[in-house]
Every structure is written in C-alpha cells, then in structure tokens.
Amino acid sequence: MTQGSSQQLVWYRWAPKTHSQTGIHFEDSPSQFTKTAKSLDLNLELSGARLSLSALKRRSVAVFGLGAVGGEILTALARLGVGRLIGIDAGRYREDSWRTQPVFPEHGGQAKAWVQGLRARSHNPAVEVWAAIGRAQDLPLSVLRKVDVFVTAGDNLELPVWAGNMAAALGKKALVQGAVHGPTWTAICRTYNLASAGSPCPGCMLRAREWGLLSVRYGCDPAAATESGFVKDHDLGPTATLPAVCTTAAQMATIECLKRLLNIDAQEVQSEEISYCLLTHQLLRTTLPRNPSCRCAHERWKIHDLTQPPSQMTLSDLASSINCEKDDLQIRGESHWVSDTLCGHCGLKTPVRRFVRGFGEKVGACGCGAALLASPMGSFSVMPPQDLEVCLKRPLSTLGLEPGGSLGLSAKGQNWTYFFFPGRPRFRSEESERKK
Amino acid sequence: MTNLPKNSRESHIQAAQAREEAAAQARVNRIMLDQALQGNGGSKPWQSWKASQAEEVVEDLVNRSPRMEMVSIQLEGDLSLIYRIQMPVPLAPKGHLLSFSGVAVFHLTYRENWRWENPPGWGPLGIFSRRPVWHPNVSLEHRGVICLGALPPSTRLKEIVLLGYYALTLQESVLDELDPGGVLNFEACEYYRSHPEYIPLCREGLLEPWKGLQEVERRFSR
Numbered sequence: 229m230t231q232g233s234s235q236q237l238v239w240y241r242w243a244p245k246t247h248s249q250t251g252i253h254f255e256d257s258p259s260q261f262t263k264t265a266k267s268l269d270l271n272l273e274l275s276g277a278r279l280s281l282s283a284l285k286r287r288s289v290a291v292f293g294l295g296a297v298g299g300e301i302l303t304a305l306a307r308l309g310v311g312r313l314i315g316i317d318a319g320r321y322r323e324d325s326w327r328t329q330p331v332f333p334e335h336g337g338q339a340k341a342w343v344q345g346l347r348a349r350s351h352n353p354a355v356e357v358w359a360a361i362g363r364a365q366d367l368p369l370s371v372l373r374k375v376d377v378f379v380t381a382g383d384n385l386e387l388p389v390w391a392g393n394m395a396a397a398l399g400k401k402a403l404v405q406g407a408v409h410g411p412t413w414t415a416i417c418r419t420y421n422l423a424s425a426g427s428p429c430p431g432c433m434l435r436a437r438e439w440g441l442l443s444v445r446y447g448c449d450p451a452a453a454t455e456s457g458f459v460k461d462h463d464l465g466p467t468a469t470l471p472a473v474c475t476t477a478a479q480m481a482t483i484e485c486l487k488r489l490l491n492i493d494a495q496e497v498q499s500e501e502i503s504y505c506l507l508t509h510q511l512l513r514t515t516l517p518r519n520p521s522c523r524c525a526h527e528r529w530k531i532h533d534l535t536q537p538p539s540q541m542t543l544s545d546l547a548s549s550i551n552c553e554k555d556d557l558q559i560r561g562e563s564h565w566v567s568d569t570l571c572g573h574c575g576l577k578t579p580v581r582r583f584v585r586g587f588g589e590k591v592g593a594c595g596c597g598a599a600l601l602a603s604p605m606g607s608f609s610v611m612p613p614q615d616l617e618v619c620l621k622r623p624l625s626t627l628g629l630e631p632g633g634s635l636g637l638s639a640k641g642q643n644w645t646y647f648f649f650p651g652r653p654r655f656r657s658e659e660s661e662r663k664k
Numbered sequence: 665m666t667n668l669p670k671n672s673r674e675s676h677i678q679a680a681q682a683r684e685e686a687a688a689q690a691r692v693n694r695i696m697l698d699q700a701l702q703g704n705g706g707s708k709p710w711q712s713w714k715a716s717q718a719e720e721v722v723e724d725l726v727n728r729s730p731r732m733e734m735v736s737i738q739l740e741g742d743l744s745l746i747y748r749i750q751m752p753v754p755l756a757p758k759g760h761l762l763s764f765s766g767v768a769v770f771h772l773t774y775r776e777n778w779r780w781e782n783p784p785g786w787g788p789l790g791i792f793s794r795r796p797v798w799h800p801n802v803s804l805e806h807r808g809v810i811c812l813g814a815l816p817p818s819t820r821l822k823e824i825v826l827l828g829y830y831a832l833t834l835q836e837s838v839l840d841e842l843d844p845g846g847v848l849n850f851e852a853c854e855y856y857r858s859h860p861e862y863i864p865l866c867r868e869g870l871l872e873p874w875k876g877l878q879e880v881e882r883r884f885s886r
Contacts (some may be wrong), residue, residue: 365781389780431780440816442782523780523818527707558705558741570807575794587806603806605790609775610706610741640705640740 237316237362240342242349244311244356281309285354287489288312290375292364292391293382294344295319296329296471297406300478301379301485303330306348306355308486313348314375316360316367317341317382328471365390368653369562369634369646373398373531377485381406381478385434386442388418389524392429396422397529397644402488405430406481410469413507415477418516419484421498425526428499432519439523473506480504529636530645537631538624538649543616546637546647554620556639559611561629566591567615568606573598580606581615583628624649682730690727693734697722700737710776714743717774717821721745725825730873735769743774745821751833752865752880753791756798757855762862762884765793766877770828771808772821779818786811786848788819789828800839800853801831811848813838826870835864 289310291302294317302315317340326333335343345359360367364380364387372378378395380388380403388405395403405418421427480502486492501514532549534541547557559565564587566580571594580591584602592600611619619627629635631651636644697718704711718737726734731750738744746769753765769792778787790808791797803809812827830836838847839857847853856862862884868874 386781393777393780439780439818442817523709525707525709525776525780560741570792572805572807575796575807577792601806603803603809604784604786605771605792605806605808608742608744608773609777612738612742612744613703613740638706641708641711643707 237360237366238339238341240345240359242345242357245353281490284309284486284489285311287377288314288375289377289379289485289489290314290316290364290367290372291379291381292316292387293380294340294359295381295383296469296474297408297478297481298379298381299330299340299344299347300475301381301406301481302344302348303351304478304482305485306352306357308482309352310355310489312356312358314358314360314367314371315341315344315348316362316364317344318362328469328474330471368632369398370632370648370653373648375400377402377404377488379404379406379481379485380430381481384442385438388430389434389442392420392422392431393524395420396425396427396429396524396526398531399423399528402485403430404481404484404488406477408469408473408477409503410473412505413470413473414503414505415473415480416501416503417477417480417484418501419499420516423528425528426518427526428516428518429522429524429526431524432522433516470506476504476506527643529643532645532647534647534649536649537651538627538629538633541624542621543624543627543637544620546635547620550637550639550645552637552639554616557616558638558640559616560609560636560644562634563628564602564604564607565609565611565615566602566607567612569600569603570605571596571598571600577606581619582626585628686727686730689733693722693726696734696737700739704739705741706776710779711739713779713818714739714774718743718745721747721821721825724822725870729871732870742776743772743821745772746770747772747825749829749870750874750876751829752877753793753832754798754834754862754865755793755795760859762798762859764865764877764880765795768832769793770825772824772828774821774824782817783815783819785813785815788812788815788824791828791832797832798849798852798855799832799834800837800847800849800856802852803848806848809848829870833865834862835867837863 287310289305291298291313294302294315298317302313305313319340321329321331321335321338321340321343323336325331325336331343339361341359341361345357349357372394378391378400380391391403401421401423403420403422407416408414409416420429422429499516501516503512543559547554561583563583563585566582566584568577568579569591570577574594574596576594576596578592578594578600580602584591587602587604589602590599591602594600624635629649631649632653634646634648636646638644700718701715704715718739722734726732726747733748735746735748748767748769750766751768753768755763755765757763771790771792772788774788786809789810789812791802791810792808796804797808801811810828810831812824812831834856839853841847841850841853866874866880
C-alpha cells in the first residue's frame with residue numbers, strides 16, 4: 229500500500245496482487261487456469277447470453293461518498309472484480325457509526341476512505357483500490373476521465389450535482405446515485421446517462437428551494453479552504469437510516485453499475501429513479517425529466533491527449549491546434565488562475581499570472597520583503613484577457629501547469645476543449661517514498 | 665419658480681443639477697455595460713446570467729445610489745466588477761481609536777460553476793486598500809478578502825454588493841470566532857467586542873446619502 233497527498237487530498241493505493249500472490253486470477257489463458265481460480269470464475273447466465281465478469285477487470289468505477297451506502301457499493305464492486313476502484317470521502321467514523329455503517333466499533337475516529345478502501349481490498353486482493361480522504365471535487369481530471377462509471381452516495385446535494393456536471397463534461401455514459409429516505413425505509417437508485425446534452429442531470433431535479441439547501445463545506449480561511457466548514461460530520465448527527473435500507477440501496481446501485489460496465493443495454497435503466505420501500509414493498513419507477521432551465525452546464529468537452537510536457541508547449545500552440553483566434557480565446561485550468569496578489573504587509577499589488585494549487589501557496593516575494601501568497605483577491609477561474617496577452621507565448625510550465633494536469637481552451641461561445649498532459653498528477657509523499 | 669424664496673430656488677437648482685448629473689452618470693454606466701456585453705463570453709446560459717446580473721447591479725444599485733460608482737465591468741470569462749462606494753472603511757486603530765478611509769473600492773467576481781456550486785463565503789468579494797482594513801470579516805493575511813458567510817449557488821450579485829456594504833459598515837456583523845461563518849481577523853473581532861461603540865460604523869443604507877467621513881470621525885472622537 230502506498231500513501232500520498234495532493235494539495236487537498238490524502239491518497240491510499242493498494243496495488244492489485246497477481247495470480248501467484250492471491251491464487252485468484254482472471255486470465256483467459258488455460259495454462260494458468262488453476263483449480264482455485266476455476267472455482268472463482270464468475271459467470272452470469274443472463275437472458276440466454278453468457279457474460280463473463282472477467283471483462284470487469286478492465287473497467288474502473290469511482291464511488292463518491294463512502295458512508296453506509298457508498299461503503300457497501302465499494303465492497304460489492306470489489307467482490308465482482310472491477311479492475312480499478314476509486315473511493316473518496318472526507319469524513320471520519322464516529323464512535324457509534326458501527327450501528328449503521330459497514331464497520332466495527334474500533335473504527336471510530338478513523339477515516340472512512342481508509343477503512344472502506346482496506347475493506348474492499350480485503351474482499352478481493354486482485355483489484356486495484358485507490359482511496360482518498362477529501363472532497364470528490366478535488367479529484368484531478370486525469371483521474372476522473374479514466375473512470376467508466378461514476379457512483380455518488382454522499383449525504384449532500386452538492387455532490388451529485390457536481391458529479392452530473394463532470395459526467396456530462398467528460399461524456400460518461402453512466403452516473404449512478406444511491407440514496408435512502410430513512411423515515412419511509414425507502415432505498416433509492418437514480419441513474420443518468422449524460423452522454424448527450426439532452427439528458428437530464430441531477431441538477432435538473434432540483435427546485436429553487438433545494439438549490440438553497442446545497443450544503444456549504446467551505447470554512448472561512450481561504451488557505452484551509454475545504455478543510456474546515458460550515459457543516460461538519462459531527463454537526464450532521466448519526467445516520468438515522470436502518471442499515472438494511474442502506475444495504476438495499478447499495479445493492480441496487482451496484483446492479484445498475486454492473487449493467488453499464490458489462491454493456492447490458494436491454495436491461496439498462498436510462499435516466500430513471502427506482503425507489504423501493506421496504507416497509508410496504510412498493511416499487512416505483514420514475515423517468516427523470518430534463519429541465520430546460522437547469523442551472524448546470526450540460527456541456528460536453530472535447531478531449532485531446534498531448535504527447536509533449538507543459539514545458540514544451542505554449543498557449544499559442546494549443547490555440548492554433550483548435551483553430552482559435554487569440555481574441556476569441558478563453559483559458560481555464562483545474563485550479564485557480566492568480567492574476568495578481570496584494571502584499572499582506574504593504575498592500576502593494578503584484579502580478580502573478582499563473583495557476584496555483586491552492587490559496588495560501590507562496591507565489592513570490594514583494595518588494596518590501598514579505599512573502600506573497602495566492603489569494604482569492606485577484607484570482608479567477610478563467611484567465612482574464614489582459615493576462616492572456618502576456619502569457620500566450622510562455623511555456624506552460626511557467627504558468628503553473630504540471631505533467632498529468634490539464635488545460636481547457638474555448639473560443640467564445642463554443643464548448644470547451646480539454647488538453648491532457650502526459651504523466652501522472654503529482655503526489656508528493658509517493659515521490660518521497662520512492663526516493664527512500 | 666420666480667416666486668419662490670431665494671433659498672428654495674437654490675435648492676431646486678441644486679436638485680435639478682443633481683438629477684442631471686445622475687442621468688449623465690447613468691448614461692456613462694450604460695455605455696460601460698454595453699461595451700462589456702460585447703465581450704461577454706462563455707456558454708449561452710452563462711452569458712445570459714452574467715448580462716442580467718450586471719444589468720441589475722447597474723440599474724438597481726449604481727444608478728440609484730448617490731454614492732456608488734462603477735469602475736469596471738468585465739464579462740469575458742468570469743464576471744468581474746470593480747466599484748467604488750463612499751462609505752466609512754475601518755482601518756487599523758491608532759491607539760484605541762479607529763482610523764477611517766472614506767471610500768471603499770470593491771472587486772466582485774463570480775465564476776460559472778458557482779451557478780450550481782456554493783461559492784465559498786470569501787470567494788466573490790474583496791476590497792482594495794493600501795492600508796489593512798480592520799474588520800472581523802476581512803483577512804489581513806489574504807489582503808482584502810471579505811467573508812460573507814454561507815452563500816447559496818447563483819447568489820444574485822445585487823445581494824453580494826449589499827452584503828458587502830452592510831458587512832463592512834458593521835450593520836451586519838459576526839463577532840464570534842467560533843462561528844465559522846465569517847471571522848477572518850480574530851484580533852479585530854476582539855477589538856470590536858470590547859469597543860461596541862463602533863457598531864455600526866454608519867446607519868445609512870446604500871441607497872441613502874451619507875453625511876461623510878468627517879461626521880463619522882466627529883461621532884467616534886467624542
């Protein structure tokens with residue numbers, strides 16, 4: 229297991245164990261087909277077609293939120309043998325979490341991501357598990373784009389709305405949402421196909437009042453940003469839903485995931501909500517409508533993989549590759565663009581003109597000798613035109629872009645095109661571990 | 665008009681001049697807005713949101729407030745407004761007495777994703793100042809950042825402008841360090857708790873005239 233941290237996330241990675249290490253393998257080669265493995269060769273007889281789950285080893289699923297529903301989904305997907313699983317949750321278990329969540333009492337105080345990552349991995353050592361402590365919104369785009377299915381199982385509305393936007397932008401065919409309604413013992417599974425702009429997204433379901441209920445998780449220190457917040461886990465109180473209802477929702481979501489991973493189109497539910505009440509055994513299927521006045525972007529990005537690192541490219545190169553004139557060009561990255569910053573000591577404004585990983589990062593020194601910090605004042609999501617003019621010919625590495633990162637370009641009014649640089653996003657601790 | 669007493673005639677003339685000036689300023693604001701709209705970028709819904717919000721700020725606040733002035737409007741990428749308000753701005757105290765500046769220059773930005781995600785309370789609004797602003801909700805380290813507390817997605821810009829004004833004049837304030845909804849400067853928080861006479865710094869609304877800095881200094885020097 230390796231551990232690392234990017235700016236906002238702490239990562240744990242369990243590499244897949246090989247056949248010789250586990251006694252389990254999913255190779256098709258008859259010579260490697262041991263008795264142990266044969267007994268574990270999972271096959272489904274479905275509608276007359278014989279579907280091998282071994283195809284799952286090449287698929288990847290990201291589960292956002294690892295509570296009573298998400299934790300169960302992660303484990304169930306590991307059991308099925310999904311090749312790469314990514315789980316993310318910012319929370320920690322409480323002393324009494326074992327009553328409703330899939331953990332033991334001794335896990336109180338531990339990070340959900342760590343416990344559920346380990347649990348999934350223990351169920352099936354042949355799968356690769358990545359678990360991250362933090363917000364799903366901070367996952368690098370290069371990680372998200374390689375995922376086949378997004379699953380959300382969080383306790384706030386913000387998460388599925390964000391996941392819907394990302395799924396639409398990255399052209400994901402499937403977003404599955406597992407949820408519960410505790411008082412009525414109802415397990416809910418919503419599925420969205422966001423491959424086309426006309427499809428509904430989770431935001432389409434929200435009315436004006438519900439938009440106001442999106443939970444805020446930002447604290448008031450820009451440097452700490454999302455580490456502290458208005459809503460904390462201990463403020464939310466314990467999960468009040470029966471574990472059986474959560475498990476039912478998790479299994480429903482797992483099945484919908486499985487259908488999409490195996491491309492079982494005939495049975496695939498398209499943009500629907502399935503709610504099953506365990507109290508009355510009533511099952512409802514509701515088609516989810518597209519809201520024409522939805523606030524979300526419903527925008528599909530074009531994706532380009534680059535072969536050259538940021539140090540060998542300029543904005544001008546990228547703009548010409550999409551035939552975009554300088555005057556129409558818009559640029560945005562995965563993090564904040566800091567145009568300038570005010571010195572905390574003397575108040576002098578100094579140009580910075582680069583992307584930063586987070587607020588509070590040192591971006592130079594002021595003439596008065598004080599360190600300059602990246603600050604929300606003077607930061608933008610889209611590069612302002614006055615900076616574009618200056619930065620057009622500069623190597624992208626000088627603008628704060630790193631291998632494994634990405635950059636979005638758009639002509640005014642057009643959809644965004646995202647360029648992905650070769651390499652992996654940097655995880656500091658992993659590098660230091662390798663050096664050791 | 666000719667039959668009116670001299671004082672009354674003068675006040676009529678002054679009022680007419682003020683109306684003319686306001687109309688001229690409104691025309692300037694309109695031109696500034698139209699120029700910004702020509703460069704309006706992004707997706708169609710985002711362009712339309714930016715246009716409507718900027719227009720609302722200009723029409724409902726800038727054109728109606730006797731002491732608010734628009735400095736710049738940019739709509740190319742993020743929405744970016746810089747505006748100036750004549751108001752008391754508290755600066756670091758000299759001894760026990762606060763000092764003031766009479767003008768606040770605000771920078772308001774709004775990003776596309778904040779239409780469907782909560783903007784951080786400290787995200788949209790900041791204040792430019794050469795001297796540090798002495799206020800519980802204004803960061804010293806991150807110069808000029810103002811925390812407005814919890815903001816829902818698609819918060820109207822007009823509300824952000826008003827929130828910023830009322831926060832800075834301490835007509836609306838958070839003085840509890842344990843409340844994560846606003847305090848960025850703990851020392852200032854403690855200062856105002858022990859000097860409640862400064863709360864609020866002025867009582868006028870944004871659309872009302874303000875008596876000026878001298879009046880504030882006279883009030884607090886007693």
